[in-house]
Amino acid sequence: MVTFSPNHPSAEKTVEKSPWWSIQLFRGIINDVHRRAPYYASDWWDAWDYRVVPATIYMYFANVLPALAFSLDMFEQTKGSYGVNEVLLASVLGAVVFSFFAAQPLCIVGVTGPITVFNYTVYMIMTPRETPYMEFMCWICLWSMVMHFALAISNACNAVKWVTRFSCDIFGFYVAFIYLQMGIRVLTRQWSEGDASAYLSISIALLVLIFAYAGGFIGESHLFNHPIRVFFKDYGTPLTVIFFTGYQYFGKMRRIEVETLPITKAFFPTSDRDWFIRFWEISVGEVFLAIPFALLLTILFYFDHNVSSLISQGTEFPLKKPAGFHWDFFLLGITTGVSGILGLPAPNGLIPQAPFHTASLCVTRKVADESSETKGKFTTVVDHVVEQRVSNLAQGLLVLGTMTGPLLTVLGLIPQAVMAGLFFVMGLQALEGNGLTLKLLYLLQEDNLISPSEAFRKARLGAVWAFVAIELVGFGATFAITQTIAAVGFPVIIFILIPVRTFLMPKWFRPAELGVLDAPTASAFTLESVGGSWGNYEGDTAVSSAVDVSDMRDSVDGDAMERGSVRIDESPDQIREIERTRSKIE
Template sequence: MATITTVVPNGRNTTEDPWYRIHWFRGMINDVKRRAPYYWSDFTDAWDYRVVPATVYMYFANILPGLAFSLDMYEKTGGSYGVNECLLASVLGSMVFSLLAAQPLCIVGVTGPITVFNYTVYNIITPRGTPYFEFMCWICLWSMIMHALLAISNASNHVKWVTRFSCDIFGFYVAFIYLQKGIQILEVQYRGGDASAYLSIAISLLVLIVGYLAGILGESTMFNHTTRVFLKDYGTPLAVIFFSGFQYMGKMKSIELEKLPIGKAFTTTPGREWFVRFWEIETGDIFLAIPFAVLLTVLFYFDHNVSSLIAQGTEFPLKKPAGFHWDIFLLGITTGVCGLFGLPAPNGLIPQAPFHTASLCVTRKVADENEENKGKVETVVDHVVEQRVSNLLQGLLTLGTMTGPLLRVLEHVPQAVMAGLFFVMGLEALVGNGMTLKLLFLAKDKGLTAVSHPLRKIDIKAVWWFVVIELIGFGSTFAITQTIAAVGFPVFIFALIPIRVLLMPKWFKPEELGALDEATASPFTLESCGGTWGTYENSTVVSSAHTLNPNDDIMERGAMSLGQEKDAIEEAGSSRKRGSN
């Protein structure tokens, strides 16, 4: 096993096994201590206009994909899950994480991966005669225990090894899941005849065009500032609302479109009791649920932490500390509760979580300091409105959607609109993904690429091989989810971390990895996990644990190279030694 050189707070370097001396509960306690002083400001700082569009956008971006996933599970689990189950799961996640989490910017809800997991388990165990909800309950209860063990043993310290490499592959996978689900929804529309299918395709494409175009115009130089901000903030929600009623115009109202299967307010879709009688199951099936629980725990450990990392990425100048250990503990609690009530377990959402942070960014205009763009003005993020209220409000809006009148409204939303929203979110996630940007770099005429571009400073073959490895990782993960073995896809996803940490430093030079990959979040955000890591001389992995003042200039910290960070930590250690002497 590779050794790790750890720089501990007192400046003393030790070379030790990664699992040496586990301080039980330390991570959770430190997370709470770091975040608690900011708890009141998490509400007072919400007195900002950016909270309004962030709440509206997150409500639509969370609820409609969740409803579409509920439709997917309804079709593939014999009607076991429906709208109310997915809505209540999203409400539970948003309430718990907005009020109690150390990372309230991370949006929690029903995801594509958990949808795949749930109906794959259904396909495996129902032919055996095993009751589905009771079995899923035991999976969630075992997983809750495993989440607690991960939290108290500080297992989230390993999140610092998750770089953009792993995040980009997983984000690319989730984006394709969204696009795939949109296509699958449109395939179902042929049950209503060709006219229904063609109109559904047209509506979904119109939602895509209008929603995506609104985002482009919001980032452009067209129109005045107020109009651009309005288009960026409300373009997609308004497109969803307009095209929900579009089918009732003119001759189109004679065409019947597929809608959501809606139940009564606050009732389960199959008409069962809310509380699952988990004790009414064979003893052997209780223990059979353990390996499934391991897979679910691996999925949530990776998925939720990656969602939190991307939502607190280096592009966002955050000033409030993160807390990965405490949030994994909370995720275990919500998973167990969902099992008891027969709900799909929620966890961190991609791409909604980073979209949430982006919607809370306050920007300003500055002169471009690049010599090639001299005289031009660029938009930079000045600060992020870090608070809990937007997450809380979108959860309360989702709870209100479970009432009778709003369920009746949802009953008239065509499935084609949801397919269009899937296309919008999937395409937006792809455009900003690191894999996509590297593919565009390889396809672009190098003469039109800025000389200062980081990838132009390394061998082009290294870029090709790095992208090929990413595509293999994505392809393997996506392929297995199309088979009955989909329940094991969390293992493929989790394997990305050791591949990046142990193998890729052997295949690429340090300067190549420096240009091709980077830490997902800043050292300040990763302080909860012991700091960042990077490859230095002698290929030694260095973990940096140090305290940063949240009032410091985050932009400067984000620009600090890993080598500079190592020097700064060693200098701080020397200063402490001199002070103690």
């Protein structure tokens, strides 16, 4: 909720805005470019900051390692249609386009788990019909590009204001389980080299999980001193991958053959084809058959990318430069179309890499704690974020360097079991901070051991159970459909979550309870691009409302979210996420 004191200038203003459904073509794109253009030069000059260096290195590994894991899954499921080079080049395409042109260059763009599921499901549906797969995927991307343009031009991204933590938590829960499922699927393929190979692969995957997760745990804990924690946080996972790539050559294990990551010639496609897809070599009927698939892809990207952008600009980050959802979605249409023509998996905003990128660029400072209980102690808070374009571009260029011959040869040594372990790590880390997980843990705790200050106590216990049940039903429906041949339809279920939260849940829950159980994904400042914030989260009115936040840009503090006459209320999930992000930065 955003409230203004009577003396604040905005309190005397009457905000005039068109309703969300009004069509004023190009208005959102023009406003996004107009707001962000004055900061373009500073986006490059502000990169002269030490935080850019560790952020670049951290994001390179955080982007390339999951991308390699996804490439393995798509290689197996699409019979070699997509491989390492395609996935790496897709990440490079997203990084270059968004670092140079995006209104929000902090959002990391690459290949995600949901698009992996989409791609191989289309393969399973269309190849039995003897439809040329890459040509068909190209038309899906081209049609989707047109749909992206239409949505951006017609200001459809204004509906992003309705995306709350409710929808984001369900989607994040789904992504986490997709990661876990992919890890298990990789391990089930390891019996081709015999039982010994399979058992060694399982042990490697579990060891990667243990060591990489332990590194992340130490990085977020208060163990050891600050430099050691930062080292474990930034380099624990890549060092784990390096060590267990060579682990198979120790002692008697060197006699056991294990499946490794499939690679191809440097800068060449995985399959025997050119980079340019001959999309005209397909029947007219199949061209139009691609339209419903393109619609599903557009729905997926509309939700996935905008959510990634939202949480990379969450209320825990004191950002000073404006966002731009319409223009960025237009750019995403361009990268989607280019990906289809080049035969790449289409990139979009990454979760959790996008918010981790912003967190890695936070500069902290110590302030004295004035509370009566802890007076005299110091607290680490986020002072500002190094908002710039260089770290995204640099990590993309590093990914491009990974496509060279020597580095591809090194990648070919990585056991598939290491990729399975990475899937497990990503899945557990995604579950750990998820709002749905936090609510489940609250419900499973012994009642007399729950702190009296726990915010969830403000809601009826039955309301908390009902809210969690609805979230689990949404997750279950999404995950269940991906286990069938109808998996390409899962974006529709995800999209339906938004109107369920917007129009139905206010009828089922008390306003104050929704204020405790749910919250906006981003601050009103971030949502200025889409017409302002939605809802009143102390008394959730379930109606669209906008506030003029142009005068509060320098008033919003990323730590307490309260300064002067502007206050933004946060839910328990947001507070926990802020504290979790702070510990990572520290």
